[in-house]
Amino acid sequence: MSDTVFSKILSGEIPIDFLHEDAMCVAFNDISPQAPTHILVIPRHAYRNVAEASEKDPALVGHLMAVCSKLARKHRLENGFRIVTNQGDEGGQSVDHLHFHLLGGRAMQWPPG
Numbered sequence: 001m002s003d004t005v006f007s008k009i010l011s012g013e014i015p016i017d018f019l020h021e022d023a024m025c026v027a028f029n030d031i032s033p034q035a036p037t038h039i040l041v042i043p044r045h046a047y048r049n050v051a052e053a054s055e056k057d058p059a060l061v062g063h064l065m066a067v068c069s070k071l072a073r074k075h076r077l078e079n080g081f082r083i084v085t086n087q088g089d090e091g092g093q094s095v096d097h098l099h100f101h102l103l104g105g106r107a108m109q110w111p112p113g
């Protein structure tokens with residue numbers, strides 16, 4: 001069992017309000033928001049990253065994307081939004097439990113840093 005800050009959120013050890021929860025995933029606000037809306041969508045199963053989850057449970061990855069889109073609608077991001085997942089050191093991943101960032105509420109830059 002992995003022991004990350006997200007496993008503590010899932011177990012309730014770190015209390016947090018979920019913006020969405022279902023049998024496969026939960027969503028909550030990022031502690032350090034990089035946009036007016038910055039939500040993390042994470043699976044209950046502790047896959048380390050998107051590559052591992054894509055190999056072992058591709059349907060879950062699709063579900064996480066669908067939940068991001070549903071949350072974007074709910075948070076009225078009709079002008080646009082960005083979904084990001086970071087993988088590994090060079091990808092900028094800091095928590096080794098798969099998560100999608102849903103960012104919106106401001107104009108995004110390209111290329112990302």
Ligand code: 5GP
Nearest residue numbers: 005028029030031032085086092093094095
């Ligand atoms: P990564 O850098 O791995 O792509 O994203 C990890 C994200 O988790 C960061 O945006 C960071 O702010 C967020 N984060 C880290 N610890 C906590 C926490 O305890 N609570 C919440 N809500 N977000 C966290």
